[in-house]
Amino acid sequence: MSYAEFALIRFGTGRSPRHDGPGSADALMQSLQDGDTVRRYPGLDVVAAGQLAKAVAQAQTALRKGQGSVEDDTRAKAALTAAVDGAARARLARAVDDPTGFADRLVQFWASHFSLRLSTAALRVLAASFQDELRRHQTGRFADLLRAATLHPAMLIYLDQTSSVGPNSIRAEKQKRRKIRVGLNENHARELLELHSMGAGAGYRQGDVRQLAKLMTGLFVDRDWQFVFDPRLAEPGAENVLGHAYGGGDPARLAEFTAFLDDLATRPETADFICTKLARHFCADDPPMRLIEDMKARYLASDGTLTEVYDMMVRHPLARESFGQKVRQPQDLLPAALRAMEVDGGQVMGWTDHEFQRSYVNALGRMGQSLRGAQQPEGWPEPAAAWLTPPMLSARIGWAMSQPKKLVERLPDPREFAAWALHPDVAADVAVAAGRAESRADGVGLVLASPQFNRR
Secondary structure (H helix, E strand, C coil), rough: HHHHHHHHHHHCCEEEEEEECCCCHHHHHHHCCCHHHHCCCCCCHHHHHHHHHHHHHHHHHHHHHHCCHHHHHHHHHHHHHHHHHHHHHHHHHHHHHCCHHHHHHHHHHHHHHHHCCCCCCHHHHHHHHHHHHHHHHHCCEEHHHHHHHHHHHHHHHHCCHHHHHHCCCCHHHHHHEEEEEEEEHHHHHHHHHHHCCCCCCCCHHHHHHHHHHHHCEEECCCCCCCEECCCCCCCCCEEECCEEEEECCCCCHHEEEEEEHHHHCCCHHHHHHHHHHHHHCCCCCCCHHHHHHHHHHHHHHHEEEEHHHHHHHHHHHCCCCCCCCCCHHHHHHHHHHHHCCCCCHHHHHHHHHHHHHHHHHHHHHCCCCCCCCCCCCCCCCCHHHHCCCHHHHHHHHHHHCHHHHHHHCCCCHHHHHHHHHCCCHHHHHHHHHHCCCCCCCHHHHHHCCCCCCCCC
């Protein structure tokens, strides 16, 4: 098997007759610098997302006060929904059109690592901009990616940071005089240590969480749904987190917190946690320790430069050891299926709303990976068993047997389809069964439903 065939399946969004794939690890890494698909299918930036969230909030407030109309509220909600769906379409279009899909797979990984659950309209649209923000930073230092994720308004709202006020801050003192209770919320501080950087059991204590929560006071989202730092909310004085003092300026400054993020990002515990998760997501549910250690060494030597870590992973000989065993998650499986059927980004963008919902959004939900995000703050699970329950497996097979004929006007010969959809070691065996199917649709469905296609 060539490196191109291996890389498209393991690190990319799947094989396709439209894409030759990267001939080497150098070519795969170079593909991360190509922003052509982002330019063709732009997403949603945080300012535009904030404007949509603000419009919905204003329409609902006006309606509640009797100063607006149901029509205005409906229009604002429809514009927000269209923007959210448009951003999801753009991400799918990129995944099917990108020559390798490596950048798109990385966005999928980081969106799970910095998990959001979209419970409100504002969170839905802000989270749509969140994934593009992750993409902009996923080839730099982890410190910069961590900062972008931590300070994004979607994350601040999701983890209740907007309700956290320093107990002795200017705002708290004012509220005390009005007999209004305010205080710290530790959610964001805890998840920052436990889920986003060091990992659970990495040696921090509850005292570190509380001190960090105090250091994070001042992080806020304004009326335009944009991040701001408000020193009036900040707890005065320095805080001791993980054995080091941070803050203490008068007035408090954002740089005092971002200095902590820089230190946190380069800790050995963070390097270990991030490298283990990357290896587990891309290579194996139980990745080889040597692979993790080599990635960790590169992380620490490069001050947490993520491209250095990816480079070690994609060219490491142990990355091939478990090839064909890792189960494709639904957000990986469906783009791979579309690529194999030669569906391009233009077709995705041209689908009707009904087609997009039926063939992608609803299908993902039935397979267990809703676009609204994981149920748990730690993101999507990695073990194969989590994705192969009877209902989820039935959904995969149902999609494979029913959707291709609705998406492609003339389906390919199933034997040829198996040859370009699967890696060569297994294609011939699957092609025999697919070639015996009663129709092209059934044959293509058998390839897409095969265990070989559902693993990478």
